[in-house]
Amino acid sequence: MSGDICAHFRLERGDFRLDIDLELPARGIAVLFGPSGSGKTTCLRAMAGLERAPDGFFSIAGEVWQDEASGVFVPTHRRALGYVFQEASLFPHLSVERNMEFGQRRATNAAPHGELDTVADLLGIRALLKRRPDSLSGGERQRVAIARALLAAPRLLLMDEPLAALDLKRKREILPYLERLHDELAIPVIYVSHAPDEVARLADHLVLLEEGRVVASGPLCDTLARTDLPPAFADDAGVVIETTLSGNVADNLSQLEFADGTLHVGRRPEVPGSRLRCRIHARDVSVALERPRASSIVNILPATVSAVAATDTPGHVLVQMRVGGTPLLARITERSQRELEIAPGRTVWAQIKGVALLA
Amino acid sequence: MTMDNADLRAVWLTLQLAGAVTVLLLLVGTPIAWWLSRTRSRAKGAVGAVVALPLVLPPTVIGFYLLVAMGPKGPFGQLTEALGLGVLPFTFAGLVVASAIYSLPFMVQPLQNAFETIGERPLEVAATLRASPWDAFWSVAVPLARPGFVSGAILSFAHTVGEFGVVLMIGGNIPDKTRVVSVLIYDHVEALEYMQAHGLAGAMLAFSFIVLLTLYTLNPRAVRNVS
Structure with missing residues (x-):
C-alpha cells in the first residue's frame, strides 16, 4: 500500500x-x-x-x-x-x-x-x-x-x-x-x-x-x-489490553472498560475517561470450566479457547482464548489441560490473578 | 645578549616563513588528515608512511630531493617554469614549500588523531539532521577537532621556526629572503660572534619552551601522539 x-x-x-x-x-x-x-x-x-x-x-x-x-x-x-x-x-x-x-x-x-x-x-x-x-x-x-x-x-x-x-x-x-x-x-x-x-x-x-x-x-x-512465537518471546508471554478508566467503585477499586468486558484493579489516580494499557501475563491467568463462586480472584471473564500450544516450560501449555474479540493467554499445566479437556472451541472462565497497569 | 638589525630582520623573516607554512599546512594537511581518518582504502598505510617520512629522514635528504625536484631540470621546477613562476630554490616561496613538506606530519598527525577521536557517530547524527557531508564537516567535525587544529598549528609553526637543514639545502643564506634565525645563528658561531649567537639562541630556547609548555598544558594528548 x-x-x-x-x-x-x-x-x-x-x-x-x-x-x-x-x-x-x-x-x-x-x-x-x-x-x-x-x-x-x-x-x-x-x-x-x-x-x-x-x-x-x-x-x-x-x-x-x-x-x-x-x-x-x-x-x-x-x-x-x-x-x-x-x-x-x-x-x-x-x-x-x-x-x-x-x-x-x-x-x-x-x-x-x-x-x-x-x-x-x-x-x-x-x-x-x-x-x-x-x-x-x-x-x-x-x-x-x-x-x-x-x-x-x-x-x-x-x-x-x-x-x-x-x-x-x-x-x-x-x-x-x-x-x-x-x-x-x-x-x-x-x-x-x-x-x-x-x-x-x-x-x-x-x-x-x-x-x-x-x-x-x-x-x-x-x-x-x-x-x-519462538521461545525467546514466549518466556514472557502475555497480552496487552487497551482500557478506559470508567471510575472508582466500592472497596477502593477502579473499574476499567475494554471492548469486550470490564476489569477491576486497585484504585487508580487517573481521572475517569483516561486510557490505560494493561498487561496480563499468561502465568497470571488460570482457567475453570464453571464460574468459580468462592474465589478470591476479582477478575473472572467468560472466554472461548481458540488454540493450545506447547511451551518451553516443562509440563505446561499455552492456551489462547478470546473474551469476545479480545485475545487472552493462559499458561496451565498439561495435566489440567487433559483433565479439563481444554481444546479449541471450549467455553471456559478465565481467572485473572494479576493485571499490570502500564502507566 | 644583543640583537642588531640583521638579527631582527632574520627574526621577522622566520616568523613570516613559519606563519606562511602554518597557513599552507592548514589548507593542505586538513584534507589529507580527514582522508586518512576516514578511508578504508589500502593506500592508507602508504600515504600515512609518506606523510611521516620527515619524522625520520635527515633534513638534508629531504632538502636534497626537493632541490633536485624544484630545480630547472626537476619535474616540479619545469612545472613552475612553465607556469611562469620561475624556479623555487633560493626564494622565499621555495622555502615555504620545502618547509611545509618537512613539517607535514606535525600538522597531519594531530589532526588525524582528532578526527579519528570524533568517530562516525556525530557525523551520522548530523546527517540525520539534514546536514550534507560538507556542512557536517564544517559545523561538526571542525569544531570537535579544534584541539587537533590548535596542536597542529602550534607544532607546525614551532617546527618551522626550528628547522635548519632543509633551509640550508633549499634556501641558502640570502638576507631578507632565506636567512632565517637558525641559519643566522650558524653564521654568528662561524664568525665567532658568540654574544649575538647567544641572543638568538636564547630567544629560540625561550620560544620553544613556551610553545611546548602551552601545548602540554592545553592539550597533552595531542603532543604525545606525534612523538
Whole structure:
C-alpha cells in the first residue's frame, strides 16, 4: 500500500545476515523487538540510509527513499527523518538550544521558530535551553535528542533503544514523555527495543526479529497473543489490553472498560475517561470450566479457547482464548489441560490473578 | 645578549616563513588528515608512511630531493617554469614549500588523531539532521577537532621556526629572503660572534619552551601522539 512504510533489506555483515521484508502502518509506534544481535539496529540504520543494503527498497507514504532496482538511493541528509540514537548523541560544542536548532535550521520544511518552545514544553526541557550537554543527566540528554529530532520536521521518527543506556529511574522519567509523543504525534515512529515493558507500553504495531529475520509482524494485541512465537518471546508471554478508566467503585477499586468486558484493579489516580494499557501475563491467568463462586480472584471473564500450544516450560501449555474479540493467554499445566479437556472451541472462565497497569 | 638589525630582520623573516607554512599546512594537511581518518582504502598505510617520512629522514635528504625536484631540470621546477613562476630554490616561496613538506606530519598527525577521536557517530547524527557531508564537516567535525587544529598549528609553526637543514639545502643564506634565525645563528658561531649567537639562541630556547609548555598544558594528548 502506498500510504504505508515498505522496507525490503538484504544485507550481510560478516557472519550476520539481515533479510527483512516489512510493511508497517504509516501511523503510530511500530516496535522492532528482539534479542540483541537480531538485526533491529541494522534494520533501523538501513531505513535511515546509514547502511546501504545492496538491493534494498524503502518507501514511506509513496515517497521512495531507496530503490536499488531503479538506482534510487536518497542520502540520509536528504531524507525527512528524525533519528534518536541509543546513547546520548548531542553535539558537545553546542548548547542545548543550538543542538535543537541544528536540524530545524537545515530542514527545508522546518517547523516555524516558535515550535522550539512547544517541543521543549512537550519534553519538559524548557529550563535547560541555555545549558551545555555535558551538564545534563542521561535522561535530560535523551529528551533533548528527541526534541532535536522532532524539530527537523521529520516524516518518520526512528528511535534506537533510546532508553537502553539509562537506569530504571531515568527510564521512568522518560516513558511518560514518549507516551505523550504517542498521543500527540501525527508521524509514524519506528522504535527499536529489547525491553518487553517498553513494547507493552508504547507499541501499536509489533515486529519480532530473530537472527536477522522477521518472525512476526502485526498489531500489538494480535501479535502478543500468538502461541507460535519462538521461545525467546514466549518466556514472557502475555497480552496487552487497551482500557478506559470508567471510575472508582466500592472497596477502593477502579473499574476499567475494554471492548469486550470490564476489569477491576486497585484504585487508580487517573481521572475517569483516561486510557490505560494493561498487561496480563499468561502465568497470571488460570482457567475453570464453571464460574468459580468462592474465589478470591476479582477478575473472572467468560472466554472461548481458540488454540493450545506447547511451551518451553516443562509440563505446561499455552492456551489462547478470546473474551469476545479480545485475545487472552493462559499458561496451565498439561495435566489440567487433559483433565479439563481444554481444546479449541471450549467455553471456559478465565481467572485473572494479576493485571499490570502500564502507566 | 644583543640583537642588531640583521638579527631582527632574520627574526621577522622566520616568523613570516613559519606563519606562511602554518597557513599552507592548514589548507593542505586538513584534507589529507580527514582522508586518512576516514578511508578504508589500502593506500592508507602508504600515504600515512609518506606523510611521516620527515619524522625520520635527515633534513638534508629531504632538502636534497626537493632541490633536485624544484630545480630547472626537476619535474616540479619545469612545472613552475612553465607556469611562469620561475624556479623555487633560493626564494622565499621555495622555502615555504620545502618547509611545509618537512613539517607535514606535525600538522597531519594531530589532526588525524582528532578526527579519528570524533568517530562516525556525530557525523551520522548530523546527517540525520539534514546536514550534507560538507556542512557536517564544517559545523561538526571542525569544531570537535579544534584541539587537533590548535596542536597542529602550534607544532607546525614551532617546527618551522626550528628547522635548519632543509633551509640550508633549499634556501641558502640570502638576507631578507632565506636567512632565517637558525641559519643566522650558524653564521654568528662561524664568525665567532658568540654574544649575538647567544641572543638568538636564547630567544629560540625561550620560544620553544613556551610553545611546548602551552601545548602540554592545553592539550597533552595531542603532543604525545606525534612523538
